[in-house]
Amino acid sequence: QVTLKESGPAQLKPTQTLTLTCTFSGFSLSTTGMCVSWIRQPPGKALEWLARIDWDDDKYYNTSLRTRLTISKDTSKNQVVLTMTNMDPVDTATYYCARVVTAQLDAFDFWGQGTMVAVSS
Amino acid sequence: QSALTQPPSASGSPGQSVTISCTGTGSYKYVSWYQQNPGKAPKLMIYEVTKRPSGVPDRFSGSKSGNRASLTVSGLQADDEADYYCSAYAGGNNLYYVFGTGTKVTVL
Numbered sequence: 001q002v003t004l005k006e007s008g009p010a011q012l013k014p015t016q017t018l019t020l021t022c023t024f025s026g027f028s029l030s031t032t033g034m035c036v037s038w039i040r041q042p043p044g045k046a047l048e049w050l051a052r053i054d055w056d057d058d059k060y061y062n063t064s065l066r067t068r069l070t071i072s073k074d075t076s077k078n079q080v081v082l083t084m085t086n087m088d089p090v091d092t093a094t095y096y097c098a099r100v101v102t103a104q105l106d107a108f109d110f111w112g113q114g115t116m117v118a119v120s121s
Numbered sequence: 122q123s124a125l126t127q128p129p130s131a132s133g134s135p136g137q138s139v140t141i142s143c144t145g146t147g148s149y150k151y152v153s154w155y156q157q158n159p160g161k162a163p164k165l166m167i168y169e170v171t172k173r174p175s176g177v178p179d180r181f182s183g184s185k186s187g188n189r190a191s192l193t194v195s196g197l198q199a200d201d202e203a204d205y206y207c208s209a210y211a212g213g214n215n216l217y218y219v220f221g222t223g224t225k226v227t228v229l
Contacts, residue, residue: 037218046124047155047163047206049218060216063122096162106210107153107168114162 002026004036004097004112012087012119022080022097022112029055029075035100036080037108038071040093048093052100053080087119125207125221132227138195141224143207147188151210154183154192156203163206167192194226202228 008020020038027034037052051071052060061069070083080097094116098108125145133139146152152170155163165174167183170190180195190209194201207221 039220046223047208047220049208049220052216052218062217102212105168105172105174106151106212107165107208108155108163109165109168109174111162111164 002099002110004099004110006095006097006112006115008095008115008117010116010118012117014088014119014121016087016119018082018084018087018091018117020082020084020095020097020115020117022082024078024080024097024099024112026110027099029053029073029078029080031055033102033104035102036073037098037100038080038082039096039098039108040091041096041114042090042093045093050084050095051082054102089119091117092119093117122217122219125209125219127205127207127221127224129222130225130227132229133194133197134229135197135199137197138193139197139226140191140193141205141207141226143190143192143209143221144188145219146185146190146207146209149209149211151212152183152185152190153208153210154181155206155208156201157206158203166205197228199228202226 004024035054038050053071068085094114096114098111154167157163170185171183
């Protein structure tokens with residue numbers, strides 16, 4: 001059974017750095033083809049893809065946010081971490097992590113429940 | 122990497138069909154569709170344009186022609202009422218994903 005769960009701070013102040021952790025089970029990020037992405041959704045708005053990390057440690061980022069994002073993994077802990085620097089109120093959103101099995105099902109097949117992050121002074 | 126365009130809303134009566142368009146997918150090989158209920162995470166409904174994951178009813182179908190992908194929900198049921206998002210995937214060295222603007226489906 002594949003599950004993912006996001007964790008991190010519920011509130012941040014402008015200019016602070018956000019660190020989110022995705023803890024997953026039911027698959028291993030050391031298995032060929034396995035990937036984890038981060039996606040966010042501001043209140044009442046559409047989804048936005050942020051980043052992806054692959055089993056072979058390849059990393060991909062949304063070009064418009066690239067300078068602010070870092071994605072990493074700890075395979076032994078079944079965790080993926082996303083950091084986003086210089087947070088702004090416009091970054092207020094629910095942040096999701098989701099699995100991708102590339103070359104099999106190039107889509108987000110399992111999602112976490114999401115974690116809401118509010119940025120305010 | 123512009124967002125894909127979807128109509129803000131669509132509706133139909135129980136038993137009818139509704140089709141949601143997603144414009145801007147011409148250059149993408151892979152299109153997927155997600156259903157999102159209020160306060161919940163999205164759920165994958167269609168991947169690789171036409172394929173359904175295990176457990177998704179065959180009332181949901183996907184297609185693509187030129188620059189437009191479509192999701193059709195046949196035999197509308199009350200619990201189909203939700204927001205639906207398309208997504209396109211560009212692989213390779215400059216890999217990225219882009220989502221649609223979202224469509225609220227209302228079952229009348």
